Amino acid sequence: MKTFCGRANPTTGALEWLEEDENYDYHQEIARSRYADMLHDKDRNVKYYQGIRAAVSRVKERGEKAIVLDIGTGTGLLSMMAASAGADFCYAIEVFKPMANAAVKIVEKNGFHDKIKVINKHSTEVTVGPDGDMQCRANILVTELFDTELIGEGALPTYEHAHKYLVQEGCEAVPHRATVYVQLVESKRMWSWNKLFPVHVEAEDGEKIIVSPSEMENCPGVPSVCDIQLNQMPSSDFTVLSDVVTMFSVDFSKPVRSASTCYRVQLEPVKSGKAQVVLSWWDIDMDPSGMINCTMAPYWVKSTSAFQWRDHWMQCVYFLPNEEPVLQGEKVYLTACRDEYSLWYKLQKASGEEDNKAGACVESPVCRCQAHLLWNRPRFGQLNDQNRTRQYIKALMKVLKTDSVCLSISDGSLLPVLAHYLGAKQVQYLFLFFCSLCFSFFFRANHLEDKIKILEARPELLTSSHLEDKKISVLVGEPFFTTSLLPWHNLYFWYARTAVTSHLTSNVTVLPQSASLHMMIVEFQDLWRIRSPCGTCEGFDVQTMDDMIKNSLNFRESKEAEPHPLWEYPCKSLSDPQEVLTFDFRKTVPQHCLSSEGSVHLLRKGKSHGAVLWMEYHLVADISVSTGLMQISNEKGNCEWNPHCKQAVYFFSSVIESEPLSDLPTAFTYAINFNTKTGEIAMDFKL
Numbered sequence: 001m002k003t004f005c006g007r008a009n010p011t012t013g014a015l016e017w018l019e020e021d022e023n024y025d026y027h028q029e030i031a032r033s034r035y036a037d038m039l040h041d042k043d044r045n046v047k048y049y050q051g052i053r054a055a056v057s058r059v060k061e062r063g064e065k066a067i068v069l070d071i072g073t074g075t076g077l078l079s080m081m082a083a084s085a086g087a088d089f090c091y092a093i094e095v096f097k098p099m100a101n102a103a104v105k106i107v108e109k110n111g112f113h114d115k116i117k118v119i120n121k122h123s124t125e126v127t128v129g130p131d132g133d134m135q136c137r138a139n140i141l142v143t144e145l146f147d148t149e150l151i152g153e154g155a156l157p158t159y160e161h162a163h164k165y166l167v168q169e170g171c172e173a174v175p176h177r178a179t180v181y182v183q184l185v186e187s188k189r190m191w192s193w194n195k196l197f198p199v200h201v202e203a204e205d206g207e208k209i210i211v212s213p214s215e216m217e218n219c220p221g222v223p224s225v226c227d228i229q230l231n232q233m234p235s236s237d238f239t240v241l242s243d244v245v246t247m248f249s250v251d252f253s254k255p256v257r258s259a260s261t262c263y264r265v266q267l268e269p270v271k272s273g274k275a276q277v278v279l280s281w282w283d284i285d286m287d288p289s290g291m292i293n294c295t296m297a298p299y300w301v302k303s304t305s306a307f308q309w310r311d312h313w314m315q316c317v318y319f320l321p322n323e324e325p326v327l328q329g330e331k332v333y334l335t336a337c338r339d340e341y342s343l344w345y346k347l348q349k350a351s352g353e354e355d356n357k358a359g360a361c362v363e364s365p366v367c368r369c370q371a372h373l374l375w376n377r378p379r380f381g382q383l384n385d386q387n388r389t390r391q392y393i394k395a396l397m398k399v400l401k402t403d404s405v406c407l408s409i410s411d412g413s414l415l416p417v418l419a420h421y422l423g424a425k426q427v428q429y430l431f432l433f434f435c436s437l438c439f440s441f442f443f444r445a446n447h448l449e450d451k452i453k454i455l456e457a458r459p460e461l462l463t464s465s466h467l468e469d470k471k472i473s474v475l476v477g478e479p480f481f482t483t484s485l486l487p488w489h490n491l492y493f494w495y496a497r498t499a500v501t502s503h504l505t506s507n508v509t510v511l512p513q514s515a516s517l518h519m520m521i522v523e524f525q526d527l528w529r530i531r532s533p534c535g536t537c538e539g540f541d542v543q544t545m546d547d548m549i550k551n552s553l554n555f556r557e558s559k560e561a562e563p564h565p566l567w568e569y570p571c572k573s574l575s576d577p578q579e580v581l582t583f584d585f586r587k588t589v590p591q592h593c594l595s596s597e598g599s600v601h602l603l604r605k606g607k608s609h610g611a612v613l614w615m616e617y618h619l620v621a622d623i624s625v626s627t628g629l630m631q632i633s634n635e636k637g638n639c640e641w642n643p644h645c646k647q648a649v650y651f652f653s654s655v656i657e658s659e660p661l662s663d664l665p666t667a668f669t670y671a672i673n674f675n676t677k678t679g680e681i682a683m684d685f686k687l
Contacts, residue, residue: 008483010679013432013492015483035074035545038144039534043308047294048078048144048174049538051286053085055140055172060086069093069138069166071123071145071158075545076103076116077537078142078174083115084539090116091134093123098548105544124161137166141173141252148227148296148314149343150178150282156250156258157340163255173252175284180247181297182265182280182334184326184347186273187238192384193377194221194319199389199414201421208421210414213369213445216438220321220365221372223344229568230279230298230315231307241275241326242267244301247336253288260339262362266350267334269326276323278334278345280316309526318345321365337362370438374412374482378565382480382644383414388625392478395619396422399474399509406474407467407503409459409496411482412438416452419476428453428467430496432481459499471505477512479617485563486648487615487627488517488674488681491583495679498588510585512617517581517681518628519613520573521668522639523606527569531651553653561613561683563646566628572637574608575600577629579616580672581681594674602666604637610651611670611685614642656687 009016038044059066066087070079073092082090092107094100100120107116119126119133128134141162145155163171195217199210248263250256269275283295295302296313324347326332331350336343346362367373375383382388396418400406406424408416409432416429429439429452443449455466479493497510531553533546580596602608614628627645632638641647656666671684 008485008489010484010489010492011495011677013481013483013496036532036534036549037311037530039075039077039537039542039545040529040532041308041310041312044294044310045077045538047284047286047292048142049081049085050292051174051176052078052081052140052142054287054292055142055174056082056085056087058172059139064139065089066140067091067136067138068140068142069134069162071141071143071162073103073118074099074144075537075542076107076112076118077540077542078144079116080107080110080112080540081538082140082142083112087115087140091126091138092116092118093126094118094120095122102544102548106540106542109544110540123158123166126166128166134166137168139168139171141167141171143173143175143252146178146282146284146313148312149225149316150180151338151343152225152341154341156256159250159252159256160258171253175286175294176253176288177249177251177290178282178284179249180280180282180336180343181244182247182278182336182345183240183244183301184242184267184269184275184334185238185240185277185279186275187277189233189237189381190317191276191319191323193226193317193380194372196371196380197384199386201393201418203421204423210417210421211445213441215369215441216371218322219367219369219372221319222367223342223364225342226317226319226377227314228317229311230281230317232568232570233298235300238277238279239271239273240300241269241271241273243270244297245334247280247334258340260337262335262337264333264335266331268331269328272328273326274323275326275332275347276320278318278320280318280343309529311527311530316343318343320345320347335362337364339364369441371412374438376482378644378646379412379480379482385644388644389414389418391619391623391625393418393422395511395623396476398620398623399511400424401473404474405467405470405472406476407472407500408476409493409500410477410480413478413480415476415478417446417448419474420448420451424474426453426470427451428455428472430455430457430459430462432458432496459496462500462503464503467503472500472503472508473505474509474511475500475504476510479512485646486561486681487563487613487645488648489679490615491515491679494583494585494589497585501588512585512619513621514585514618515583516579516616516618517583517613517672517674518577518616518626519580519600519611519670519672520577520629520639521575521600521602521608522571522610522612523574524609525570525572527564527571527649528607528609528651528655532655550653561648561650561681564649565643565645566612566639566641566647566649567643571609571612571639572604572606573629573632573639574602574604574606574637575668576603580613580670581674583674589676591676593676595672597669597671599667599669602668606637606657608652608656608668610649611668611683613648613650613681613683614645650683650685652685 068082068090079090079092196212201208281296286292404424477493630640
């Protein structure tokens with residue numbers, strides 16, 4: 001049996017469905033899973049173990065047998081905790097077959113095969129009775145079904161079904177309850193991930209302002225949560241407008257309802273300002289008394305002494321439908337609405353009557369301007385980055401002439417507007433993916449409908465009639481394409497440039513004129529945990545899981561780099577940044593592969609967790625923009641990264657400790673190969 005996997009093709013800029021070996025999907029899910037991160041989460045594991053011990057004790061004190069139902073068992077860790085705490089029997093449910101197989105091996109290896117039954121089914125398909133999967137209903141319900149938003153992985157419908165069909169009334173539950181907290185803030189930085197700010201352009205005939213259309217300004221956006229490591233957001237980037245308040249709680253020991261509902265709280269602003277964003281996180285009490293608590297609260301809410309890094313549970317950023325002015329001491333109502341899988345928020349002024357009930361449910365937001373479908377949050381931030389825009393303006397001013405015929409190739413870009421305002425005679429914009437409605441709003445708001453021509457054709461299908469028989473003298477791109485996952489996927493611009501060669505003048509100016517791939521060896525403060533073997537977890541041998549992840553990472557002959565927004569994941573450089581490949585956009589894509597071999601010397605003491613790779617675009621001879629390293633900020637090697645782009649991280653299969661100043665310098669050799677046929681980069685590093 002074959003499986004089909006969607007993958008961006010950097011040579012066509014399109015998402016394509018590729019036929020893969022039937023094991024590919026499993027291996028990808030395991031290799032990129034967060035199991036290692038969870039097993040390294042000491043705080044989570046200790047609290048679960050304490051909660052499970054307490055629940056088993058309470059059941060035993062009542063003179064009952066302790067029968068445990070563990071939904072989403074993964075490695076079987078929580079079931080083994082229950083069995084070692086004295087549970088009489090555990091039913092461990094795991095729907096993902098390779099994971100269920102691993103759980104069977106781990107349970108066997110730890111000597112619990114007679115106490116734990118692994119069931120490879122979705123919990124809603126589990127049967128109870130003499131001939132069923134479970135002999136009887138359980139009296140202890142143990143689960144770990146949560147994501148950063150708490151409910152995004154379907155925890156509520158799963159609990160609802162379990163209470164109806166799989167557990168006894170009045171059962172013990174670990175965790176016992178979850179509580180969601182919110183805080184109202186003003187933040188230009190976070191708001192810039194949701195709305196387009198005006199862009200000021202100094203042109204020869206005076207200042208021009210590119211404005212956002214009313215359709216975009218008034219659009220409520222999309223209900224998908226923006227989950228980030230809020231602990232990396234400096235306090236200078238937001239202003240707290242309210243205290244932290246409890247939005248709602250869910251008691252998992254009682255029947256749970258998953259039907260859509262609303263919750264409402266009254267807030268008294270502690271400061272006047274513009275309410276733009278709701279920051280949110282949750283905690284779980286492992287016991288009814290709330291003595292065993294595991295919290296996701298960010299650094300300004302709890303003391304850092306208890307700080308536990310984790311990537312599987314972070315914090316949430318929700319954008320209000322509109323910016324709302326609030327006054328210190330003047331009460332407002334915050335409404336949270338949810339369906340089975342997502343949450344969204346609305347802020348209203350408090351009316352005279354004391355009404356504490358949640359009003360009618362606010363409809364789930366639907367993006368009507370298309371911008372929130374076209375641009376993700378980092379892309380909004382990138383378009384709002386004034387320093388970056390300034391670089392493009394400076395570069396365009398150097399290349400544009402009054403007779404320039406300009407073609408722009410990038411997704412949802414402001415470059416055509418900048419080119420028009422900076423004096424190009426004619427500007428045409430090649431749309432590759434749906435966004436013409438979004439840009440028709442945009443052009444209308446800026447009175448550009450008849451100034452910029454939209455071409456809806458693929459580069460290879462472009463004809464001279466599309467271009468009104470004119471040759472392109474200036475070809476521009478940021479480049480940015482929505483299908484790009486890794487930094488070099490935006491090299492699709494080079495393939496598009498090659499496809500339109502026949503429509504370019506012989507002395508065409510291409511902006512950017514070239515690009516380069518850069519690389520640096522780093523030590524991560526915490527991100528290494530997501531790929532690090534665990535060995536034992538709370539005294540249980542989980543080596544089988546480590547081997548399974550390693551096997552999946554090696555499933556492909558060459559390990560692949562993976563995208564991460566490194567502003568969220570502190571690291572220090574152990575080497576200087578190094579340019580490893582260059583791509584000349586003034587020429588067409590060559591037939592042969594581009595490759596580079598060399599060595600990189602380690603300058604600092606530290607653990608070499610991996611290499612970070614990023615692109616730099618050379619707009620004109622002396623103006624470049626980086627998608628990666630912005631600067632190394634001190635002698636310790638702490639790095640500042642472009643916050644609007646994901647960088648590529650290639651984790652080394654084993655961590656190397658470097659001791660500089662020893663007699664022999666430590667160096668890595670690298671081999672990097674860009675396959676011009678596929679647009680992909682293969683890499684290898686050796687000490």
